[in-house]
Amino acid sequence: xxxxxxxxxxxxxxxxxxxxxxxxxxxxxxxxxxxxxxxxxxxxxxxxxxxxxxxxxxxxxxxxxxxxxxxxxxxxxxxxxxxxxxxxxxxxxxxxxxxxxxxxxxxxxxxxxxxxxxxxxxxxxxxxxxxxxxxxxxxxxxxxxxxxxxxxxxxxxxxxxxxxxxxx
Numbered sequence: 001x002x003x004x005x006x007x008x009x010x011x012x013x014x015x016x017x018x019x020x021x022x023x024x025x026x027x028x029x030x031x032x033x034x035x036x037x038x039x040x041x042x043x044x045x046x047x048x049x050x051x052x053x054x055x056x057x058x059x060x061x062x063x064x065x066x067x068x069x070x071x072x073x074x075x076x077x078x079x080x081x082x083x084x085x086x087x088x089x090x091x092x093x094x095x096x097x098x099x100x101x102x103x104x105x106x107x108x109x110x111x112x113x114x115x116x117x118x119x120x121x122x123x124x125x126x127x128x129x130x131x132x133x134x135x136x137x138x139x140x141x142x143x144x145x146x147x148x149x150x151x152x153x154x155x156x157x158x159x160x161x162x163x164x165x166x167x168x
């Protein structure tokens with residue numbers, strides 16, 4: 001029997017990777033618009049977003065192995081704890097950084113990364129988590145390896161050979 005795939009961990013780390021991809025652009029814009037305070041607020045926000053996704057994924061993976069009751073408690077309780085930590089960071093850093101960049105990047109990055117991630121998810125029991133890597137598409141053929149051929153009547157015949165001018 002195959003082991004259960006680590007879907008939550010895979011998706012959580014993929015979200016963190018995507019946060020790292022957009023971080024340079026967001027940080028440069030924040031610095032150009034608001035200076036060091038904007039840069040610091042955006043940096044803290046991006047770190048919180050990536051950490052939130054990874055911690056949420058790892059905690060759900062851990063709870064999923066312990067049963068549905070543990071999963072429910074960790075899903076709701078973990079969310080509340082993570083939001084309290086984020087609120088605490090906002091309160092503690094509001095006088096040190098540009099709070100508009102901190103809160104704005106927190107909100108936009110959470111929603112934006114989740115929307116971006118939906119394009120890369122496989123919502124299927126056959127391959128849960130991220131979509132499998134794209135492979136080269138093979139043309140469907142018969143057992144002898146000959147490709148499907150369209151006939152003059154428009155009906156596709158698999159493995160049929162067309163009659164050339166010299167074969168008549």
